[in-house]
Amino acid sequence: MIPLRTPFLLAALALPAAAADKVDFNTQVKPILEAACTHCHGAEKDKGDFRLHTKEDMIKGNENGPGLTAGDLKKSAIYSTLILGHDDDMVMPPSKEGLLDKTQIEVIKGWIEQGADWPAGVTLAVKPRIDFVKHIQPILEQNCVSCHNPEKDKGEWIVSTKKQAFETGESAPNIVPFNLTKSAVYHLTTLGEDEDELMPPKKSGGPLKKEEIALLKGWIEQGAAWPDDVTLKAKEKGAVATNNPDTLELVKKIHALIVQTSKEKAEGEMKSYDSKVPSTGAAYSMVAIKGGEFTMGTPEGEAGRIEDEGPQVKKNIKPFWIGKYEITWDEYEPYQLTSEGRNKDGSRKVWAPTDKPETLISQPTPPYQPMDFGMGRNGFPAICMTQHAANKYCQWLSAQTGHFYRLPTEAEWEYAARAGTKTAYFFGDDAAQLKDYAWFFENAPNFQYSVVGKKKPNPWGLYDIYGNVCEWTLDQYSDGTYKSWAADAATGSLGNTWIKSKTPYPHVARGGHYDDDPEMLRSGARRASEPGWKQQDPQLPKSIWYLTDATWLGFRIVRPLEIPTVEEMYSAWNNGVAKE
Incomplete structure (x- = not known):
């Protein structure tokens, strides 16, 4: 994340109008901010002299202006810095950390336009940010795509592209951003290993590891961002044994060298x-x-x-x-x-x-x-x-x-x-x-x-x-x-x-x-x-x-x-x- 500055070029960079649905702070806005912002602008760190872990701090902003002004995008640097170009030094979060997905930006935009409701007493923490390509794509490609692709659409669900993954399936949708309860792709992974509905099934290598389930959970909670241009392909599952050579036998070799080299005895x-x-x-x-x-x-x-x-x-x-x-x-x-x-x-x-x-x-x-x-x-x-x-x-x-x-x-x-x-x-x-x-x-x-x-x-x-x-x-x-x-x-x-x-x-x-x-x-x-x-x-x-x-x-x-x-x-x- 970066220091705030006076918003500019808003008219040229503005996204389409927000959806009419009410944006919920706790389930939509809070997860985005905790994953993408508070590690640099939270209780423990105030990069650019700006914190946003409380409503008061976010409104205050810094010397360059307010961070948040309810109902006014132009006076809300928390939004204007999101829509800058990826090579702009002031874009938030920085390109090296990964820009927010356009759907996440739209949530922030809608929230501000609707009055930026922030329940009293809510303070933001810091949560790991889940990246689709790095964290989620390998899980889906190793566990889901082989049975859920255009050639083999088990349960009529295809997970090869974003549109298919979000819209197909006998009980579609299987992925609902910000909503774990309605996202079968998550809650079916939490079933017991002998349950018929477990995904992936035990015979196919299920259940997922706890850390993989945690990644899916965090991804959905943060808005299930999926780059439009990413298409999934089935990959072989299986961890490669590291066969780490850093063992006691290696220490024996180093010890022999030290005994031979060290001359001081007293x-x-x-x-x-x-x-x-x-x-x-x-x-x-x-x-x-x-x-x-x-x-x-x-x-x-x-x-x-x-x-x-x-x-x-x-x-x-x-x-x-x-x-x-x-x-x-x-x-x-x-x-x-x-x-x-x-x-x-x-x-x-x-x-x-x-x-x-x-x-x-x-x-x-x-x-x-x-x-x-x-x-x-x-x-x-x-x-x-x-x-x-x-x-x-x-x-x-x-x-x-x-x-x-x-x-x-x-x-x-x-x-x-x-x-x-x-x-x-x-x-x-x-x-x-x-x-x-x-x-x-x-x-x-x-x-x-x-x-x-x-x-x-x-x-x-x-x-x-x-x-x-x-x-x-x-x-x-x-x-x-x-x-x-x-x-x-x-x-x-x-x-x-x-x-x-x-x-x-x-x-x-x-x-x-x-x-x-x-x-x-x-x-x-x-x-x-x-x-x-x-x-x-x-x-x-x-x-x-x-x-x-x-x-x-x-x-x-x-x-x-x-x-x-x-x-x-x-x-x-x-x-x-x-x-x-």
Whole structure:
């Protein structure tokens, strides 16, 4: 979606008059807006300084004029931007996201002309947008067209073209936009697998998968948009097994390389170093951190403290190297964007056992749009990756360099951030000094992230450990973690223990970000991941690689001096429970 502007060329671009039928906000307008608009103009994001998740916000618009004026299309930019040309920078939604279907635009038009009724108390959420070609066409072609085509019209229903699919059938219509109850193409898919009316029948591969039924449901609720020029053809059904080579056996090969390559055996041999990603030449720097004991967590009197930061507990940390900077797009993008065809789990569609280990590691599928969201790439921190994606980057880098890289544990991150201090921040307790060391709400340019390394480092030479972007750790989040550690402390040293994942959410992120208040940048502040971090992901099921709403989340890497076992490496690189 785009910023609003003063409407123009309405007369030349106006669509035919709206149908006389009353447009219902909840069943027709709301689904369109929630799928196409609120991910950029909702409660969590106000692109162009415009929100439309409430009637008041939509009416208000922005500095260019009102977003909605009941009964007046010319003064309703929510409509005028819909009918701009596909190559117009101001068309809404942008062409790269897919324009609205003309039937959906007609609904918005009719709603405004009829007075733009919006029931009191209704607030719009964000829903995945269903694209016919991407989401619905494969379902119909693999499950319906073989029995419902001009040559074989079972039940007198033909689904080859839009007109036929909407108008034919013994009990036509089988598809009614915005109406699930009257759309047999949907409700017949929800029947039990032994019921005669199930579509497709059990003998033909039914029932559909839950995610396929959810796609059909969303498509109809959003108006059942079907491009006029799309004709369906029967396709063979059946998922292709990925035969993913990214297994424990692959980790054994990488482990052998790391044992052979890593030369440092004792803390005294550790030195900070600069290096480059072998396959790309992207530079990165690692800072040597001596081991030691520290007090993890925050005291009860610390300003901004919340209960999950305590009780404080002693932790013994083994020596490690940590990234001097947050991982940048220069380092991450070549891993994220590859020319290889990939399955949804990130495995290559074509590969051989003799391929180099780094090429066999699961890597992200292509993003639906650039994940920097226009905030900058060269020298800027990489963002929006799941913990799973960050873990796999560490494996990919390790396979090339012969050094074991992973995410820091929560304890390692806090140890490095505190840099031997016990105050709220490594520079003391006065948040007024924060602007010298971090980008956050009060000083972030344009309310977005900045090039790494532009602020002062902490005492151990780490840049942006506070602010800029929040940083993944390896641990599963629990508000009772420290209580559990404190209870175990009597049995001996807790060492470098970390909380392994059992569920997809939550995991721990640390350090705060460019849109945070100072208290979230404290050394002891914790943040728990949640499904809302990928709310606007248009895929169903949602991607295992991207957190589309976490435009403030990145990571930095750690290399422990002590080389772990094969099983420990595998656990660290596969810790994020990707499937939801």
